[in-house]
Amino acid sequence: MLKYVDAKVVFAEIPDEITLAINISGCPCNCKGCHSSYLAGDIGKPLIEYPKGYSDDFIVHVDELIEKSSGISCVSMMGGDSDPCLVNVLASYIKYTYPKLKVAWYSGRQELSDSIDLFNFDYIKLGPYKEEFGPLNSRTTNQRFYKVSGRELVDITSKFWKHEIEN
Numbered sequence: 001m002l003k004y005v006d007a008k009v010v011f012a013e014i015p016d017e018i019t020l021a022i023n024i025s026g027c028p029c030n031c032k033g034c035h036s037s038y039l040a041g042d043i044g045k046p047l048i049e050y051p052k053g054y055s056d057d058f059i060v061h062v063d064e065l066i067e068k069s070s071g072i073s074c075v076s077m078m079g080g081d082s083d084p085c086l087v088n089v090l091a092s093y094i095k096y097t098y099p100k101l102k103v104a105w106y107s108g109r110q111e112l113s114d115s116i117d118l119f120n121f122d123y124i125k126l127g128p129y130k131e132e133f134g135p136l137n138s139r140t141t142n143q144r145f146y147k148v149s150g151r152e153l154v155d156i157t158s159k160f161w162k163h164e165i166e167n
């Protein structure tokens with residue numbers, strides 16, 4: 001099971017999108033200097049669960065979150081590295097059920113999990129938080145933000161950096 005702590009409409013996490021960002025708990029990444037260390041706990045409400053009994057159907061709890069967030073263009077799962085398979089299933093569900101919405105994932109891992117099918121995603125962020133390099137909006141960041149183009153990842157991290165005006 002993946003659980004979430006809260007879900008908010010945000011504007012800066014995914015460039016050019018109005019995003020419902022779902023903060024997933026149970027983060028196993030343990031980044032030094034983590035801005036949200038409470039997300040390591042097994043807290044919050046169910047977001048997606050494995051099938052129960054003889055059913056083949058995963059149990060999702062995302063519809064109410066999406067339906068009460070009018071005006072969004074994107075849904076982003078913030079975390080979920082404890083079970084990327086469930087992240088992938090949830091992304092697939094959102095893509096199928098809400099075809100007009102983009103789907104994003106913020107992972108704290110350096111490498112993309114083998115459980116992820118890029119077909120289900122429009123954006124992927126990879127990389128742990130490292131204090132010495134800073135977050136995505138720092139030019140020295142180690143983290144990378146990708147737009148999914150077909151089966152390729154296109155690095156658009158620089159969209160988070162403020163561009164100086166050249167004279």
Ligand code: SF4
Pocket residue numbers: 027028029030031034035036037039079107108109128129
């Ligand atoms: S991935 Fe994010 S939430 Fe998890 S430990 Fe690192 S900074 Fe914290």
